[in-house]
Amino acid sequence: MKDTLLRWFHKWGSPKWFYDLSGRWMPWLAGLSLICLLVGSIWALAFAPMDYQQGNSFRIIYLHVPAAILAQSAYMLLAILGVITLVWRMKMTEILATACAPIGASMTFLALVTGSLWGVPTWGTWWIWDARLTSMLVLLFLYLGIMALQDAIRDPSSAARASAILAIVGVINIPIIKYSVEWWYTLHQPATFKLTEKPAMPMEMWLPLLMMLIGFYAFFAWSLLLRARHQVLIREQKTRWVTQLLDAKPATKSDPSESAKS
Amino acid sequence: MYFASFADFLSMQGHGIYVWASYALGLVLILANLLVPIWRTRRLRQRLQRRLQSTAAPAKELNS
Numbered sequence: 001m002k003d004t005l006l007r008w009f010h011k012w013g014s015p016k017w018f019y020d021l022s023g024r025w026m027p028w029l030a031g032l033s034l035i036c037l038l039v040g041s042i043w044a045l046a047f048a049p050m051d052y053q054q055g056n057s058f059r060i061i062y063l064h065v066p067a068a069i070l071a072q073s074a075y076m077l078l079a080i081l082g083v084i085t086l087v088w089r090m091k092m093t094e095i096l097a098t099a100c101a102p103i104g105a106s107m108t109f110l111a112l113v114t115g116s117l118w119g120v121p122t123w124g125t126w127w128i129w130d131a132r133l134t135s136m137l138v139l140l141f142l143y144l145g146i147m148a149l150q151d152a153i154r155d156p157s158s159a160a161r162a163s164a165i166l167a168i169v170g171v172i173n174i175p176i177i178k179y180s181v182e183w184w185y186t187l188h189q190p191a192t193f194k195l196t197e198k199p200a201m202p203m204e205m206w207l208p209l210l211m212m213l214i215g216f217y218a219f220f221a222w223s224l225l226l227r228a229r230h231q232v233l234i235r236e237q238k239t240r241w242v243t244q245l246l247d248a249k250p251a252t253k254s255d256p257s258e259s260a261k262s
Numbered sequence: 263m264y265f266a267s268f269a270d271f272l273s274m275q276g277h278g279i280y281v282w283a284s285y286a287l288g289l290v291l292i293l294a295n296l297l298v299p300i301w302r303t304r305r306l307r308q309r310l311q312r313r314l315q316s317t318a319a320p321a322k323e324l325n326s
Contacts, residue, residue: 037292041285046271047264056274060284067288106291114284121277219292226299233306246311 013090015232016241022225029222036215043208051205060118062209065192066216068111071139072174074104074220078146079171082164094160095235097167098150099227103220105143112136123187131180132188135173142170156235 044062051058081097084090115133116126127133146163153159181190192201192209201209236242265271272278 045281045285049264056277057280059274059277059281063284063288103295106295110288110291113287117280117284121280219295223295223299226296226303230299230303230306233303233310237306237310242310243314246307246314 013088013092015092015095015236016239018092019229019232019245022229026222026225029218029225033215033218033222036211036218040208040211040215044212048205048208049202054122057118057121060114061192062212064111064114064118065209066213067107067114068136069193069213070216070220071104071108071111071136072177073217074100074107075139075142075167075170075174078104078167082167085160085164086168089157091235094156095228095231096224097160097164098231099224101143101147101150101163102227103223105140105147107216107220108136108140108143112140119187128187130186130188131184132177132186135177135180138173139170139177142166142173146170 040062044059048059048062050056078097078100081093081100084093085097112133115136119125119127146166149163149166150159153162178191180186181188193213233242263271265274272282274281
């Protein structure tokens with residue numbers, strides 16, 4: 001058991017192994033995310049019924065909820081990567097954390113803006129300083145702070161450790177976001193997705209939402225791998241395997257989605 | 263199709279502007295998160311390759 005775990009860690013610590021494996025995964029993630037997002041949005045925009053109270057503005061939910069869920073999942077991933085970076089000092093977790101932060105930040109931004117756009121016709125306001133909205137704004141600032149730290153420190157390992165600490169401290173914000181709609185008075189409606197209960201929405205609304213959620217997660221994984229592979233090439237540019245990789249494929253035809261077989 | 267006409271689909275009973283603005287931003291952010299790393303990786307690979315070739319060429323001359 002300990003051996004398998006060690007081997008697993010050793011493998012994940014190897015940028016070359018990651019580069020090879022991610023190259024094989026990416027076409028599948030790309031296909032899954034493109035199909036789900038395309039079918040999901042057409043379903044959401046043109047075929048799903050409108051909400052009897054909120055009208056057609058309800059269609060924003062299919063973007064808003066997956067973006068908000070992903071924003072929080074990406075943050076949890078960032079914090080877990082931060083713990084591993086601090087304890088085991090792995091190069092790969094540092095790289096993945098650098099890749100994760102900008103995607104999480106853009107998903108938080110998307111959740112905030114779509115929430116605002118949804119708020120105008122349903123609540124009559126763009127913004128209120130209530131617990132849910134404020135804690136999501138704090139999440140955006142946490143992401144921006146982490147990205148600034150990753151960027152400001154020259155040595156990649158020191159940068160990774162500093163931003164890992166900020167990421168771990170900021171985890172306190174995640175339960176605040178989750179329970180904000182229950183602890184404080186708010187305009188925001190309670191959670192749409194509950195793992196333990198049957199969905200409260202009818203199937204023809206719930207299925208496109210589920211499809212968009214799967215599409216968003218696949219997109220996240222795809223984008224994460226793309227960004228991480230770029231970082232791997234930067235950090236490993238002087239190593240033998242990268243030299244062999246570049247030697248094997250001419251620059252003009254290089255395709256970042258192809259895997260290395262050296 | 264839920265809507266009676268295409269104009270109906272675009273206006274969404276007055277909510278169209280909010281819905282379409284949301285989806286436009288979503289599309290832009292998703293595309294940016296995919297295309298930016300693809301472009302950066304392509305540029306990096308080209309740069310590394312040129313560097314590799316410029317260091318490999320003098321070595322070949324020495325061998326011949």
